[in-house]
Amino acid sequence: MTQSDLRQMLVRKLVVSYFTSWVIILWVSFPNIALGGGNWNAAGNYMSWVFIIALYAAPTIFLYGSLVSSLLEVAAAKLKVKGPGEVLVSGLLHVAFGFCYGFVLQSSFFSIMGGVAAILFFSCDRIIVRTILSLKIKTRLISFTAPVLLLILIAGAIHVTSPPMPPFTxxxxxxxxxxxxxxxxxxxxxxxxxxxxxxxxxxxxxxxxxxxxxxxxxxxxxxxxxxxxxxxxxxxxxxxxxxxxxxxxxxxxxxxxxxxxxx
Structure with a gap:
């Protein structure tokens, strides 16, 4: 791989990490969505959960996920592995390293989450991001802001459907x-x-x-x-x-x- 290829790969991995982090954050926080009949501060509680999840997920995906995926891609290029075999082997190795993250922390929960995040990372890298990077700049910007707007929409819906704040007695x-x-x-x-x-x-x-x-x-x-x-x-x-x-x-x-x- 040339230096230009490495730069493009690193940029792609960062973009993949961005979208994978958002998928994990929105997915894991989904059970905490309480529309109608919830507490008056349900939106605040939801955003607190989003912050906590992001605090763990985002750094891990950006650092560990990007590093592992980049090393696997460089290794595949050096070994000149191509075609369906490369996709299968690379996908399995992504999942394996994702599970290994939980073993390092001695947590079965983080192993499962690491494996799921690895699948999402690999899928996003192979399909979504390569498509997004080929789009026009305006469409690309819309794609990047979509997760943020979705979060704002969810939090706003929770706030609107929650009961009013009771008086402080x-x-x-x-x-x-x-x-x-x-x-x-x-x-x-x-x-x-x-x-x-x-x-x-x-x-x-x-x-x-x-x-x-x-x-x-x-x-x-x-x-x-x-x-x-x-x-x-x-x-x-x-x-x-x-x-x-x-x-x-x-x-x-x-x-x-x-x-x-x-x-």
Whole structure:
């Protein structure tokens, strides 16, 4: 093979990798398509799956697939293997190396996916890409953008048929604010209300309260701790501004209760 032939082959392998990656991404993500009756964020969930699949599939196909296929084609050219025999042997070797990728990762799933991707890669290289590269530039560009447009169409259809996003309620704001462990908030009620305790001789009242703000679906969640023991009393308060998916400290007042400082 001349240098010109090698360059053309490498360009072809990259194009094959592009289309094979898209076929794998759209095929594997297909079970996650939820049209109608799904969650309000079904489109976002679908795109997340597409991203995860692409993160694994695309680099593997572009690097491993292109390298293996190029080496097999160069070997066939040097051995001067042509005709139906070359197609059969090359196809079987593509599949074998595809399965071997899963053996390297010690995963039967990746072996199966590697074999399927190898079949697609080989078929795409022999039929589709050779046809596409012979087309006019405009038609070629349409072919390259088709997978992207198809993905946008699928995601758009999922979004349109999904129910509207529900409002972010005060109850959800409290649940979001009290989620997690290892913080001062842990000792307060997980829902709006009060609890009364006896700690170190102190009468303790801990309260979780929700306050609406002038911004839509944004709340102030107020955590207040009051204590009293004879003449010793006080109050400690923390305020957090909570909206969908975010939370930030807005202020507070008082000092830590004495029965906690002594621990």
């Amino acid at each position: 005060a109850k959800e704001a409290v649940q979001f604010a009290t989620t997690g462990n290892g913080t001062t908030i842990d000792r307060f009620p997980k829902e709006e209300g009060q609890i009364k305790l006896k700690i170190g001789g102190y009468d303790v009242e801990r309260e979780t309260k929700i306050e609406e703000t002038d911004r839509k679906e944004t709340y102030n969640v107020v955590f207040t701790e009051r204590w009293q023991k004879d003449e010793d009393n006080g109050q400690y308060q923390m305020i957090y501004e909570v909206s969908r998916g975010s939370m930030g400290a807005k202020g507070g007042s008082g000092e830590e209760p004495p029965y906690l400082q002594s621990k």
